[in-house]
Amino acid sequence: MKFGIVVSEGPYTHQASDSAYSFVKAALAKGHEVSRVFFYHDGVNVGTRLSVPPQDDRQIQAQWTALGKEHGLDLVICIAAAQRRGLLDQNEADRQGKDANNIAEGFRISGLGQLIEMGIQADRTITFGD
Amino acid sequence: MSEVVKKFLYVNRKAPYGTIYAQEALEVVLIGAAFDQDVSLAFLDDGVFQLTKGQDTRAAGLKNFSPTFRALGDYEVTKLYVEQESLDERGLTLDDLQDIQYEDEDDDYEEKPSIIVVSRAEMANVMADQDVVLSF
Amino acid sequence: MATLHTVNKSPFQNQTLISCLGHVKAGDSVLMIEDGVYGAMSGSALSEVVAGMGANIKLFVLTADIAARGIDAGRVAEGVTPVDYEEFVDMAASHDRVQNWL
Numbered sequence: 001m002k003f004g005i006v007v008s009e010g011p012y013t014h015q016a017s018d019s020a021y022s023f024v025k026a027a028l029a030k031g032h033e034v035s036r037v038f039f040y041h042d043g044v045n046v047g048t049r050l051s052v053p054p055q056d057d058r059q060i061q062a063q064w065t066a067l068g069k070e071h072g073l074d075l076v077i078c079i080a081a082a083q084r085r086g087l088l089d090q091n092e093a094d095r096q097g098k099d100a101n102n103i104a105e106g107f108r109i110s111g112l113g114q115l116i117e118m119g120i121q122a123d124r125t126i127t128f129g130d
Numbered sequence: 131m132s133e134v135v136k137k138f139l140y141v142n143r144k145a146p147y148g149t150i151y152a153q154e155a156l157e158v159v160l161i162g163a164a165f166d167q168d169v170s171l172a173f174l175d176d177g178v179f180q181l182t183k184g185q186d187t188r189a190a191g192l193k194n195f196s197p198t199f200r201a202l203g204d205y206e207v208t209k210l211y212v213e214q215e216s217l218d219e220r221g222l223t224l225d226d227l228q229d230i231q232y233e234d235e236d237d238d239y240e241e242k243p244s245i246i247v248v249s250r251a252e253m254a255n256v257m258a259d260q261d262v263v264l265s266f
Numbered sequence: 267m268a269t270l271h272t273v274n275k276s277p278f279q280n281q282t283l284i285s286c287l288g289h290v291k292a293g294d295s296v297l298m299i300e301d302g303v304y305g306a307m308s309g310s311a312l313s314e315v316v317a318g319m320g321a322n323i324k325l326f327v328l329t330a331d332i333a334a335r336g337i338d339a340g341r342v343a344e345g346v347t348p349v350d351y352e353e354f355v356d357m358a359a360s361h362d363r364v365q366n367w368l
Contacts, residue, residue, distance in 0.1 A: 008266070008368075015274075015300045016300075019274075022351050023354060030352065030356075112158055113164070113165070115162075116162040116165045119138060119167075119264070120134050120165065120262075123359075124359065125264070126364045127265050127366040129368045141365070254289040254290065257269070257289060257365060258269060258294075263366075265365065265366050
């Protein structure tokens with residue numbers, strides 16, 4: 001089975017990104033494919049490289065980066081939602097004349113089309129949000 | 131853009147403006163239109179409030195995105211299912227909603243309503259008929 | 267052609283679980299996750315409503331989220347089956363589509 005995952009809330013404030021992470025881990029452990037994880041609405045905030053969560057709590061962004069690396073996951077942050085919320089990669093920062101970029105390793109910024117394409121290509125689409 | 135045509139349903143259950151979900155859901159619908167899928171929108175629970183007429187956001191300082199619903203026909207998004215019971219519970223009728231039309235190119239470009247009012251039971255059938263359900 | 271529905275809201279917070287149950291078809295499954303697991307408790311003001319509306323379908327609750335919230339296994343309503351993430355994945359695969367009630 002090929003799963004497409006949507007994460008539509010940000011880290012810590014909602015459990016969504018944690019539930020999605022646990023689901024993705026379980027799916028991969030069972031030998032399923034996770035074709036893409038698409039971060040929308042406040043979910044784009046999962047991909048900031050500037051978070052410094054307390055050490056005695058799970059490190060949400062770092063977990064996703066590590067999982068993404070281990071399994072070659074396509075972690076996509078929606079550009080429109082990211083622009084609204086101040087998540088920029090180097091390209092975007094240059095394009096928009098901003099003096100910093102803050103996308104974490106393993107995430108890439110792309111268009112909403114990637115969400116639709118994911119829906120078309122996956123066998124099952126699951127949304128974790130609020 | 132794609133050989134595969136799937137039935138996509140965008141489920142809207144939240145009121146506009148208090149949160150961004152209604153507006154950002156519409157942005158997905160517009161971008162998604164380019165993929166030539168079989169698209170429907172569902173409005174139930176507080177989602178029916180998204181379609182009301184006369185939204186004036188000036189004093190609130192928010193972007194009025196309601197005109198975008200009227201443009202959906204141009205994007206070939208022509209099936210907006212609105213739940214009757216959700217309207218009734220909120221004291222709304224079809225008259226309270228925007229007049230959203232599309233031009234049916236298979237029928238001499240006749241203007242037809244995009245809003246399809248359905249019962250809760252019919253809405254359940256619409257949902258059960260989909261390939262991909264996106265909720266916001 | 268069955269749907270796996272997930273609900274992540276407490277039924278005491280808003281109508282999401284009730285709305286979901288009002289839209290299920292016979293043979294569907296509803297999985298309560300995150301704060302939605304409170305809908306699986308027995309002895310609450312809504313336990314009978316949930317059981318009644320869920321009569322033609324299968325009700326499930328995610329064990330990780332029950333445990334997190336200190337809901338003792340004995341408090342899960344009789345008609346609700348506890349499942350873990352592996353079973354959640356299995357159900358997502360075995361149903362024809364997943365609909366997430368947020």
